[in-house]
Amino acid sequence: MTIVKVRMRAQEISVMPGLRLALSMTALAVLSACSSLAPPPELPKQLMPEASRWHAPQGPALAAEAGAVVWQRLNDSVLLQLQAQAESANPSLQQVLARVQQARALSQQAGSAQLPQLNANGLAQRSRPAQPSGSPTQTLSSVSLDSSWEIDLFARVRQQASAAQARLQASELDAQAARLSLAAEVAQAYLNLRSCERLAQIAQADAAATAQLARFAAERLRVGFESAANEALLQAAAANAANLALAQQAECELAVKGLVALTAMEEGALRQALQPGAAQLPAIAGLGLAVASVPAEALARRPDLAASQQQVLAAWAERGAAEAARYPQLQLSGSISLANLRIAGGSDEGRGWSFGPSLSLPLFDGGARKAQAQGALARYDEALAGHRQSVLQAVREVEEGLVRLDAARAREALAERAAAGYRQSLQATERRWRAGLASAAELEDARRLSLGADSALVQLQREGLSAWVALCRASGAGWDGQAASPALKKSSGDAA
Structure with missing residues (x-):
């Protein structure tokens, strides 16, 4: 059974204006779905x-x-x-x-x-490629902090x-x-x-x-x-x-x-x-x-x-x-990472980050x-x-x-x-x-x-x-x- 989902990030939306209509329709679907969920009933009195x-x-x-x-x-x-x-x-x-x-x-x-989920990841790896012959030893180390939170629509x-x-x-x-x-x-x-x-x-x-x-x-x-x-x-x-x-x-x-x-x-x-x-x-x-x-x-x-x-x-x-x-599920996720690469006595450092929402919209699941x-x-x-x-x-x-x-x-x-x-x-x-x-x-x-x-x-x-x-x-x-x-x-x- 196939499940088709549409995922969009905020960075992509700004360069895809054609999706605004789809987003509006999704918002309408969200509102209509909310109205279909009734609060828990009281137990019948005849119990x-x-x-x-x-x-x-x-x-x-x-x-x-x-x-x-x-x-x-x-x-x-x-x-x-x-x-x-x-x-x-x-x-x-x-x-x-x-x-x-x-x-x-x-x-x-x-x-x-x-609650928001927060995970820390660390990596330290030392390697030497088999090809080409005589390649120097490489040392890669990185630390990242990942967070995610589902907006409970x-x-x-x-x-x-x-x-x-x-x-x-x-x-x-x-x-x-x-x-x-x-x-x-x-x-x-x-x-x-x-x-x-x-x-x-x-x-x-x-x-x-x-x-x-x-x-x-x-x-x-x-x-x-x-x-x-x-x-x-x-x-x-x-x-x-x-x-x-x-x-x-x-x-x-x-x-x-x-x-x-x-x-x-x-x-x-x-x-x-x-x-x-x-x-x-x-x-x-x-x-x-x-x-x-x-x-x-x-x-x-x-x-x-x-x-x-x-x-x-x-x-x-x-x-x-x-x-x-x-119904659709909306999740916020973000990540901060630091990395260091050493090759043949030289080294290079890099910093990266990402943040944005992720929307999962079920379209077909049979x-x-x-x-x-x-x-x-x-x-x-x-x-x-x-x-x-x-x-x-x-x-x-x-x-x-x-x-x-x-x-x-x-x-x-x-x-x-x-x-x-x-x-x-x-x-x-x-x-x-x-x-x-x-x-x-x-x-x-x-x-x-x-x-x-x-x-x-x-x-x-x-x-x-x-x-x-x-x-x-x-x-x-x-x-x-x-x-x-x-x-x-x-x-x-x-x-x-």
């Missing part, structure tokens, strides 16, 4: 959902708390310690921060294109810089989103471990109690107060309870391994840090488990949506830069620039549709979090009553069995019901806390639009 679309049950407002404040409401110092460790050492977050540095470098590179360079800056802001917001996501992920893993420890504690207590009943049944069988079938049933129940306790302990070991991967801590140090509060689920202080009634108030706090918005603005700026590339502009516009449409999808997904996440949280709160009281009732039934059945008034099958049924109710209560408590953590993440709580992670602040300071 943010209306309050009428917020259908999930709601409660007190969840405040826009920054940093670790929102996690402090879980009232667990071990969790805060693990979150801080993960933020400082998690490899995934470090990768995101490295991408911020890359985006910052690209933004600085794009911004420098708006159609804001091509400015829009490229604007796009790079928007990409930088998007990467910084992505880092904040990754930080919030990591904190929530550590919280979920921590809740999973604590609930697993509690379930293991329940399973071990049940295994110990069942083993004691099996021993008592063996004694009764020996004196003839228990049938062989009932004794075998209780022995089988004791073995099954021990099996379940071992399985639950293995699940807890896997949960510890997951926290090791998230926090990048040495496993021994992590286990030591986890000792306080073992088998205890956190208790939320100042329970406020819903978001404000207007969805936009919650979604405006999500850093990933703010990053998506910056990506839309960057795509629009890149569209403008691609459109501006279809539609390449137009296609690039259309492609940039399509990428903007794609970014806009992606932002809309992100908003819809955010609404879904908050709605689902509210439903799960409301259901967990409503079910917990019932689960507590059920666990207490089955526990009382087990105690009464055991007393009856010891007195010979109940069978071993009745005792085993009561034990299973009580164990299931206790386990279900712990799981439901974990689900409620997990739903609260997910809601904090979905609504952007823990990020106030201004706070930056210590690692991100350090990264910015190093770059400066």
Whole structure:
């Protein structure tokens, strides 16, 4: 594909008066092109959902708390310690921060294109020509200073810089989103471990109690107060309870391994840090488990949506830069040079300079620039549709979090009553069995019901806390639009 350009310098224009008409036409083209470049639009209002679309049950407002404040409401110092460790050492977050540095470098590179470029060149060369024979040695030395500056007629360079800056802001917001996501992920893993420890504690207590009943049944069988079938049933129940306790302990070991991967801590140090509060689920202080009634108030706090918005603005700026590339480009350039030539003991010096504008006027490129502009516009449409999808997904996440949280709160009281009732039934059945008034099958049924109710209560408590953590993440709580992670602040300071 051929690209035809016309370049003219000021020195040539003075001796070519026939080009004045062409220059006038070029000026008209410049003005008409300027009028075709519209300023970046505001994002459509329909991107943010209306309050009428917020259908999930709601409660007190969840405040826009920054940093670790929102996690402090879980009232667990071990969790805060693990979150801080993960933020400082998690490899995934470090990768995101490295991408911020890359985006910052690209933004600085794009911004420098708006400034005049100045280069210094030096040359020192010694030579002897092969022909004619006996030619003297020549020494050439020169120093030059070259400068160039593009007059940004159609804001091509400015829009490229604007796009790079928007990409930088998007990467910084992505880092904040990754930080919030990591904190929530550590919280979920921590809740999973604590609930697993509690379930293991329940399973071990049940295994110990069942083993004691099996021993008592063996004694009764020996004196003839228990049938062989009932004794075998209780022995089988004791073995099954021990099996379940071992399985639950293995699940807890896997949960510890997951926290090791998230926090990048040495496993021994992590286990030591986890000792306080073992088998205890956190208790939320100042329970406020819903978001404000207007969805936009919650979604405006999500850093990933703010990053998506910056990506839309960057795509629009890149569209403008691609459109501006279809029009003439004007560049000022200048050069100052000094040279010295030595031949056979003699020397000669020279000074030179040049200055003038250079106009590049695209005449024919087979539609390449137009296609690039259309492609940039399509990428903007794609970014806009992606932002809309992100908003819809955010609404879904908050709605689902509210439903799960409301259901967990409503079910917990019932689960507590059920666990207490089955526990009382087990105690009464055991007393009856010891007195010979109940069978071993009745005792085993009561034990299973009580164990299931206790386990279900712990799981439901974990689900409620997990739903609260997910809601904090979905609504952007823990990020106030201004706070930056210590690692991100350090990264910015190093770059400066």
